[in-house]
Amino acid sequence: MTVQSSSLRRFFRGSQVGLFVVIGLLILLFVIGVSVSDRFATSRNILNVYEQSTGLALVSLGQTLAILTGGIDLSVGSIISLSSMLTSGLINGNPSMVLPVIAGVLLIGIVIGAINGGIITVTGVHPLIVTLGTGAILQGITLLYGLGPTGKVPRGFDYFAYGRLPAGFSVGATFALVVFLLAAFLLRNTRTGRHIYAVGDDPHAATLMGLPTRRVIMLVYILSGFFASLTAIYLVSRFGVGQPYTGANYTLSSITPVVVGGTMLAGGRGGVLGTLLGVYLVSLLNNLLNFLDVSTHFQLVAQGLVIIAAVSLYVEKRRIA
Amino acid sequence: DTYKGVPRTFLFNPSMDVCLKDTAEYKKNGPYVIGFSNAGLGDSWRVVMLHSMEKAAAEHKDQIKQLLITDAGHDDAKQVSDIQDLTSRGVDLLIVSANTEQAVDPAVTRAMEQGIPVVMVDRRVSSDNFVTFVTASDAMMGRLFAQWIVEKLNGKGNIVILGGQAGSSPNEQRVKAAMQVLDQYPDIKILDTVYSDWSPVKGKQVMQAVIAKYGKNINAVLSTHGLQTPGSIEAFLEAGFKPGEIPPHTTSDVNGPMQLALKNKVPMLEVGYPPAMGGTAIQVALNVLGGKKVPCTYEINAQIATTDGDETPSIRPDLHIKDMVMPNAPPDMLVTGGMGPDYNPSTFKIDYPQ
Amino acid sequence: MTMAKANQAAPVPRASLTARAPDFVRSYGIFIFLIAAIVVTFAISPAFLSGANVSNMLMQLAPLGIVVIGQTFVVLVRGLDLSVASVMATAAVIATSFGGQNSDAALIFLACIGMGAATGLANGLLVTKRNVSPFLATLAMMIVLQGLRFAATQGAPSGNIPSLFRQLGSATLSGMPYNLLVMIVVAILFGILLHRSAFGRRVYITGGNPVTARLVGIAADRVTILCYVICGSLAALAGLILSGFVGVVDNFVGRGFELDSIVAAVMGGVALSGGRGSIAGALAGATILVVLSNAVVMVGMPVQLQIIVKGLVIIIAASLYVRPARA
Amino acid sequence: MLSLKGIHKSFPGVNALTDMNLDVRSGEIHALVGENGAGKSTLTRIIAGVHQPDSGELSFDGRAVRWSSPGEAKKAGIHVIYQEFVLFPHLSVAENIYIGHERRNRLGFVDHRRTRRDAAELLARFGLDMDPAALVQDLSVADQQMVEIAKALVHDVKLLILDEPTAVISGPEVDVLFRRLRSLRDAGVAIVYISHRLEEIFALCDRVTVLKDGKYVATREIGAVNRDDLISLMVGRSLSDLFPPRRKRSDEGEVVLDVRGINVPGRVHDASITLRAGEITGLAGMVGAGRSELAFAIFGALKTSAGQVLLRGRDISNVTPARAIREGIGLVTEDRKGQGLAMQLDIAANVTASTISEVSRFGLIDRRREEEIARGEIANFRIACRGPATSVSLMSGGNQQKVIVARWARTSTEVLILDEPTRGVDVGAKAEIYRIIQELADRGIAVLMISSELPEIVGMSDRVVVMREGHIVGELSSAEISEEAVIGLATHQSAA
Numbered sequence A: 001m002t003v004q005s006s007s008l009r010r011f012f013r014g015s016q017v018g019l020f021v022v023i024g025l026l027i028l029l030f031v032i033g034v035s036v037s038d039r040f041a042t043s044r045n046i047l048n049v050y051e052q053s054t055g056l057a058l059v060s061l062g063q064t065l066a067i068l069t070g071g072i073d074l075s076v077g078s079i080i081s082l083s084s085m086l087t088s089g090l091i092n093g094n095p096s097m098v099l100p101v102i103a104g105v106l107l108i109g110i111v112i113g114a115i116n117g118g119i120i121t122v123t124g125v126h127p128l129i130v131t132l133g134t135g136a137i138l139q140g141i142t143l144l145y146g147l148g149p150t151g152k153v154p155r156g157f158d159y160f161a162y163g164r165l166p167a168g169f170s171v172g173a174t175f176a177l178v179v180f181l182l183a184a185f186l187l188r189n190t191r192t193g194r195h196i197y198a199v200g201d202d203p204h205a206a207t208l209m210g211l212p213t214r215r216v217i218m219l220v221y222i223l224s225g226f227f228a229s230l231t232a233i234y235l236v237s238r239f240g241v242g243q244p245y246t247g248a249n250y251t252l253s254s255i256t257p258v259v260v261g262g263t264m265l266a267g268g269r270g271g272v273l274g275t276l277l278g279v280y281l282v283s284l285l286n287n288l289l290n291f292l293d294v295s296t297h298f299q300l301v302a303q304g305l306v307i308i309a310a311v312s313l314y315v316e317k318r319r320i321a
Numbered sequence B: 001d002t003y004k005g006v007p008r009t010f011l012f013n014p015s016m017d018v019c020l021k022d023t024a025e026y027k028k029n030g031p032y033v034i035g036f037s038n039a040g041l042g043d044s045w046r047v048v049m050l051h052s053m054e055k056a057a058a059e060h061k062d063q064i065k066q067l068l069i070t071d072a073g074h075d076d077a078k079q080v081s082d083i084q085d086l087t088s089r090g091v092d093l094l095i096v097s098a099n100t101e102q103a104v105d106p107a108v109t110r111a112m113e114q115g116i117p118v119v120m121v122d123r124r125v126s127s128d129n130f131v132t133f134v135t136a137s138d139a140m141m142g143r144l145f146a147q148w149i150v151e152k153l154n155g156k157g158n159i160v161i162l163g164g165q166a167g168s169s170p171n172e173q174r175v176k177a178a179m180q181v182l183d184q185y186p187d188i189k190i191l192d193t194v195y196s197d198w199s200p201v202k203g204k205q206v207m208q209a210v211i212a213k214y215g216k217n218i219n220a221v222l223s224t225h226g227l228q229t230p231g232s233i234e235a236f237l238e239a240g241f242k243p244g245e246i247p248p249h250t251t252s253d254v255n256g257p258m259q260l261a262l263k264n265k266v267p268m269l270e271v272g273y274p275p276a277m278g279g280t281a282i283q284v285a286l287n288v289l290g291g292k293k294v295p296c297t298y299e300i301n302a303q304i305a306t307t308d309g310d311e312t313p314s315i316r317p318d319l320h321i322k323d324m325v326m327p328n329a330p331p332d333m334l335v336t337g338g339m340g341p342d343y344n345p346s347t348f349k350i351d352y353p354q
Numbered sequence C: 001m002t003m004a005k006a007n008q009a010a011p012v013p014r015a016s017l018t019a020r021a022p023d024f025v026r027s028y029g030i031f032i033f034l035i036a037a038i039v040v041t042f043a044i045s046p047a048f049l050s051g052a053n054v055s056n057m058l059m060q061l062a063p064l065g066i067v068v069i070g071q072t073f074v075v076l077v078r079g080l081d082l083s084v085a086s087v088m089a090t091a092a093v094i095a096t097s098f099g100g101q102n103s104d105a106a107l108i109f110l111a112c113i114g115m116g117a118a119t120g121l122a123n124g125l126l127v128t129k130r131n132v133s134p135f136l137a138t139l140a141m142m143i144v145l146q147g148l149r150f151a152a153t154q155g156a157p158s159g160n161i162p163s164l165f166r167q168l169g170s171a172t173l174s175g176m177p178y179n180l181l182v183m184i185v186v187a188i189l190f191g192i193l194l195h196r197s198a199f200g201r202r203v204y205i206t207g208g209n210p211v212t213a214r215l216v217g218i219a220a221d222r223v224t225i226l227c228y229v230i231c232g233s234l235a236a237l238a239g240l241i242l243s244g245f246v247g248v249v250d251n252f253v254g255r256g257f258e259l260d261s262i263v264a265a266v267m268g269g270v271a272l273s274g275g276r277g278s279i280a281g282a283l284a285g286a287t288i289l290v291v292l293s294n295a296v297v298m299v300g301m302p303v304q305l306q307i308i309v310k311g312l313v314i315i316i317a318a319s320l321y322v323r324p325a326r327a
Numbered sequence D: 001m002l003s004l005k006g007i008h009k010s011f012p013g014v015n016a017l018t019d020m021n022l023d024v025r026s027g028e029i030h031a032l033v034g035e036n037g038a039g040k041s042t043l044t045r046i047i048a049g050v051h052q053p054d055s056g057e058l059s060f061d062g063r064a065v066r067w068s069s070p071g072e073a074k075k076a077g078i079h080v081i082y083q084e085f086v087l088f089p090h091l092s093v094a095e096n097i098y099i100g101h102e103r104r105n106r107l108g109f110v111d112h113r114r115t116r117r118d119a120a121e122l123l124a125r126f127g128l129d130m131d132p133a134a135l136v137q138d139l140s141v142a143d144q145q146m147v148e149i150a151k152a153l154v155h156d157v158k159l160l161i162l163d164e165p166t167a168v169i170s171g172p173e174v175d176v177l178f179r180r181l182r183s184l185r186d187a188g189v190a191i192v193y194i195s196h197r198l199e200e201i202f203a204l205c206d207r208v209t210v211l212k213d214g215k216y217v218a219t220r221e222i223g224a225v226n227r228d229d230l231i232s233l234m235v236g237r238s239l240s241d242l243f244p245p246r247r248k249r250s251d252e253g254e255v256v257l258d259v260r261g262i263n264v265p266g267r268v269h270d271a272s273i274t275l276r277a278g279e280i281t282g283l284a285g286m287v288g289a290g291r292s293e294l295a296f297a298i299f300g301a302l303k304t305s306a307g308q309v310l311l312r313g314r315d316i317s318n319v320t321p322a323r324a325i326r327e328g329i330g331l332v333t334e335d336r337k338g339q340g341l342a343m344q345l346d347i348a349a350n351v352t353a354s355t356i357s358e359v360s361r362f363g364l365i366d367r368r369r370e371e372e373i374a375r376g377e378i379a380n381f382r383i384a385c386r387g388p389a390t391s392v393s394l395m396s397g398g399n400q401q402k403v404i405v406a407r408w409a410r411t412s413t414e415v416l417i418l419d420e421p422t423r424g425v426d427v428g429a430k431a432e433i434y435r436i437i438q439e440l441a442d443r444g445i446a447v448l449m450i451s452s453e454l455p456e457i458v459g460m461s462d463r464v465v466v467m468r469e470g471h472i473v474g475e476l477s478s479a480e481i482s483e484e485a486v487i488g489l490a491t492h493q494s495a496a
Ligand SMILES: Nc1ncnc2c1ncn2[C@@H]1O[C@H](COP(=O)(O)OP(=O)(O)OP(=O)(O)O)[C@@H](O)[C@H]1O
Pocket: C010, C325, C326, C327, D011, D012, D014, D015, D016, D034, D035, D036, D037, D038, D039, D040, D041, D042, D043, D083, D394, D395, D396, D397, D398, D424, D426
């Protein structure tokens, strides 16, 4: 038997092909960039793009996990906003508070995620609706905490966002990269990782197989909450303060790289490496559009079209009729 | 007659110290590449501001090689990236309209540290790490709105605050300044603070509910901008208020509320927040690159107008709403843009150096 | 025949009352919930049920209701449409880009519906022919449409709305808003279409099981596309009506309607997994949202609590509908 | 090993089990039989912890237990092969086999290589030629069922329950399965075996428990009952003839459908077949032979790359299903839930699904007419239900099947294709479906009946066509039909 050809076919049918789609698009954008400006391909610009990807990367990682189980987390934006307010509000310029507050805020992300997961598993309401609801609740709580930018962080807190490692690699983006690689490894090589895929593929079957379906769902929302809080800490580092609407844009934008990277919204297929490339694609596209001098209006059109183009490449053939 | 209002310095001059900045270190030979990082578009005010900037750039083609414009879509993260990208593209000077005061601060500070002068327009960053700030004052708007209402009501009455978006900086700053004034008058009661998200539609919806609840007990509406004011006036009309019965409203810039005020005899105060500051920013930018001394803050005079007979001791504008309004123009038109009579934002096109 | 007794194979015992209770809650929970919300608010603030305020709420219900009806069609075929708000804003922009004369009304109406239908068609084609997930397809369309709108108006839409639409959007006939009449007509027409017509049946079968639909000879793709077209067209109609609510356009007329309409449909028992739900339920969901946003102002709740209450209500109302899946 | 006493379980509107008793010993294969909807699967799910009984006692391995989740029952050593697949289509065969019992290395990480190796070994023991790295969604249903069975053997089970495991597999696979089950029994495992194929019960099981209407009827040593006893225990009366009496046909009907050399890439190769009016043509073959694809291709649900389909001389190749239906062709698919029914709709809507425009006037559905039709079919097919407005999702498999057959019987005026029409259907219902098929043929419809059940093929067909690996390999005339002849053609190994 031609094991080779069949594994090749599998390779192209499986989640892996997503990576090639995105890599292809990345290369395409890069070529366009190089042809329009000689400042585009400078290491300075590319390292900037790398740095700019950090926030989206962190939040999309959690989102990927939720989507892999066939769910979605629309509360990430509000979690980010609340966490960012708490981070700078509680630290309030006091260096000795930095570590305890970071730990506390991450814990809050975890607790919120657990609440999301709990409501989803107990009520059976679709995650889209549940997280939309908790997102609203959290936004309200955020505004109770403060109506405007609150608190401040000590100097040096911006190291996460702006710090550069040797050779100019951004600290935050490199951290995100490492976390992604770790997540990819764990997803592939731990039981829980495999169970995430199984639950997303068929939650009913997963329950019948005795897999800890509820625990898995709890876990992904906990992680999604955790990474949203981590994103908030990053944003406070980048902005110097927490604000009540800081995360709002991330709710929908965190989904784009996931899907562009080949993870199916239906669950069970895809992976975090695709998401990482999706994040790079989004960052590079934004950067390129800034170089292209397209009118801002057409930038929106271009973004929409790139999304459509990317996901249209994942068409699955329908067997019957 | 003697002036009976509150001290004018308090009302009209938010920054009391006059300061000038030496910009010799930024002096450079032209023609220049100037970058503009815009917070976003989305309402007509911001469009007109952008157009006034393009117009000014077109008028200085000899000195400006390129005006590079990015749009952050009201997203802090994108604006920080935009500023980095503009820096990567090698601009000589950055004009920034910050989406939020604090979030964009580190990026602006970094640009300055790299030796790129930054001129803020419309919305500044929280630190002083920029060369100068071209603005009209949110705080002043808030104070004027509040003082006028207080005086209209003789220090006693119930008001409703119709805000923009809860938590957004222009709204919060205007409301905060207004509260400083209102807090001094114990007989002024705030019935409710509601939010329109800067939308006339939402403004009308919330005001309908507020009117249903308080009816004629509402003595004035403090609206933090003109975008939502027409929704409120419409809500009063629909609730059966006759012309002359609608309580005083505040507004700014937008044609529609002024049209409504004249038609329905609504006492009104307009404090402009002129989008023409976009063009001013270009002038200031050229001054900076020419090494000239510039003021630390470049305050554009706001046009202030009231409906006839609605002047108060503190607020006696030279301008009347009936002279400002453009009766046959569309209601969403901005009357404070300074773009000339033929200007239409939808069709505006100018050959600025791109 | 000797097998006469075979039809006793499965006994049909009478359902016990306790077994019925959850069914009852599932079928009428949303209405009970709605009534409870009204009673509580009325107790706190009697002005809530004043004629004027009821009229206000009805006027606010109409545009959302019309969008929700369209959204229901899409959700029934396992989709969802995030582009409705963008369609609404575009319709409002179109409404002002003619001369503002009543004589333009027909033209405006056709242009808007055409734009909505075209957007729906694009959504539908992406979803069926390219197999793009509805969430993403409509999200991308939302962005594209916004870009086109901005490009056309430079971001500053401007102009007058014909007084006919102003009437339609904000006038009342002795307390009964005209726009509500429009919504009622739309609800009846599309209610008949969905619940009584052959097309409606095809919608339910397609949503319930697209493979079965194709195998029983239903052009499932065409049905799905039509649902998106209906949704886009109704969103455009709603945008037109909403633009008449206040005579001023802004770029974001209808902002928030995309999520609100989905939430309303789900609260009203329309299943996101497709094939289940009704227009009456969905409208009840929309009514809850409108009553809620009015009630929180009437009881004088601070804005923060308003948002929190909305979130809670969404979750609670939606959980009334969850059916345990047959194992 | 397992003992149930006085188990009650009701669902909204249905008492699925009342006062149910069951005793299963280790080292026996215990058959569970009963009509569709008798409660066999419900019982299974209670034993496995999917449902909790409303009352009654469940004891396992000598202890009274009450599972709160399937996971708990699994941990205790109960494994179930459910009536519907419990597989993850986008995971590999190997991963499916070991899901929940992942092979791990010393560091505790999943060992993919070992997973594949062990899976390959296991599959080889079954004599299955399957790539352990293949995705389950790419397998035929038969192979999927074999994966299900293989899954049961990867860990120590004390109790193994199989709910109609042979519905989608045939000949050789069944033999493999039976051999495995016997050796498990000999190793002391308790096995519960559910099937509607009575011959399997007699071939495999040691004892049999009969259920009827959710109630316990009797438990017997297998040697102490014969087929007729069992049937009368199940249906409460005897059923002498499963198959309707063969009519003598005076002449050959005219050719209605002429399929000439059609090709479905990778699945069907150069297949030709003719169907005649009034004739039942059996299409036999091992599962996976490509019969369903041939049916889909005729029906227009799969594209053909070559060949022609002629209906009374007119070319209808590559039409849509909608057109095929208009031409009077019907197709009862093998996958009830996935392809046959709109589960959330009621009987009436499902029966008329393929003729919506027929029951509507001016585009509006005539609900009264529709219900009338449904009531007629309910009576005609003896569908057990509360009425035309019963949701099909609440019905048992056999009754669901009747709804589908009823639908297509109404619309097929020329050709009716039935793909495994009695899969998962109890004897009583089977007999009725056979009677209906015969009636339809008598009306002059050309019937193509795909089946993997040899007795059914032999008992019903006027003519048998046999497929193997996508090719039509032979045809047996009425006189030549016998189980041996069919098997011979279907399994004939090519020289290579
Ligand atoms: N989750 C459920 N909700 C409602 N009714 C159910 C549920 N599960 C089973 N039933 C009903 O319980 C009865 C017994 O069903 P069950 O599936 O156990 O029958 P079965 O003996 O396995 O039939 P078959 O031979 O067709 O598989 C049927 O009337 C069925 O409709």
